[in-house]
């Protein structure tokens with residue numbers, strides 16, 4: 426039975442659960458999605474400390490001090506960062522202190538070294554600070570127990586720094602899905618080697634591996650497997666224990682050598698059938714008995730790209746713990762020229778995205794789209810696919826898009 430795009434996407438997303446969260450060393454956590462709230466184990470700063478290199482003093486001892494009326498105090502202690510003064514600063518004395526060093530008891534302000542003669546046994550001070558001056562108070566950034574990072578936060582440099590300061594050596598993250606990419610086709614050769622006869626370069630495994638990376642998952646590019654059922658079955662059995670998902674291209678239509686369908690159709694967890702879209706009509710999706718998620722995409726390269734953006738990217742993002750809805754993130758755009766679309770199939774036209782001359786007009790979509798190939802949405806047009814910035818979606822019931830019509834633009838799937 427033919428599915429609509431919306432029906433297939435719903436089936437795919439309905440079958441996907443986020444991977445179980447796991448702890449990860451903070452040093453490796455950048456780029457991961459946080460799976461559990463992070464709260465501070467301590468106040469930040471941990472203790473009252475000096476914001477300046479200078480002298481910890483009692484303000485009453487420096488009342489009225491200035492350039493013209495310096496006050497000289499004995500220096501009874503020296504407190505570098507990392508050290509703790511055991512003796513309180515006694516009335517009428519100063520302690521030399523460095524930035525970040527714990528504030529000694531008794532003192533209530535810091536005089537920066539610039540307002541002194543830099544003395545180490547006694548010091549001449551030319552400033553009368555207010556109490557609390559140049560002090561960084563314990564907990565003034567965050568209190569112990571405060572929320573530092575919320576579950577769902579993407580961990581970047583600032584976030585891992587905050588988790589570290591809050592006392593965490595590891596955080597709980599959603600693992601990145603490991604995704605095997607398998608091209609099938611006896612005609613395929615490694616790019617860069619000279620094709621002979623009916624051979625062509627395998628572009629799909631490169632396309633898919635990069636799309637997997639761009640979707641935030643880890644690709645395991647297996648490369649091309651010939652149209653041989655035993656060979657394909659062997660590769661599947663080898664890779665499936667090691668990955669969360671497998672994406673195959675090719676071998677799913679009605680040809681005599683469609684090995685992917687031949688091997689996987691008997692699997693109870695797999696579905697194969699047409700989806701009313703162009704490109705990308707023959708689709709397969711499901712799970713192997715060991716739970717590995719499998720996408721079998723049609724072999725034509727533009728079909729692979731479209732299928733990935735429409736079905737696989739949202740699924741990988743859900744596996745990776747992102748909140749994903751079953752509606753594609755489409756924005757309105759204006760068609761720069763007209764084109765045709767097949768009856769009864771939702772079309773995904775690779776397009777270049779342009780800005781209208783003179784900039785966007787008020788109330789009008791900000792983007793102008795133009796098919797990236799003069800040959801339109803042909804599923805074999807992998808060369809001109811490089812010029813595309815996104816996909817223009819045309820509903821199944823529309824057969825003709827005219828210049829100036831509004832279409833839906835999909836840029837980068839769910840990313």
Ligand SMILES: Nc1nc2c(c(=O)[nH]1)N[C@H]1C(S)=C(S)[C@@H](COP(=O)(O)OP(=O)(O)OC[C@H]3O[C@@H](n4cnc5c(N)ncnc54)[C@H](O)[C@@H]3O)O[C@H]1N2
Pocket residue numbers: 608609610612613625626627628629630674675676677678679680683704705706707722723724725726728804
């Ligand atoms: N009689 C019919 N023939 C076809 C139908 C149909 O309904 N009836 N559907 C067509 C559509 S639509 C598509 S899409 C393709 C899908 O076919 P397969 O998934 O079986 O893919 P293949 O036949 O293996 O390959 C199709 C095409 O793509 C090239 N290809 C395959 N893999 C790669 C790769 N890794 N890198 C670059 N190019 C690749 C392959 O050489 C073929 O040209 O079926 C139509 N036929």
Ligand code: MOO
Pocket residue numbers: 702703704705706707723725728804
């Ligand atoms: O559905 Mo196929 O992907 O149109 O060429």
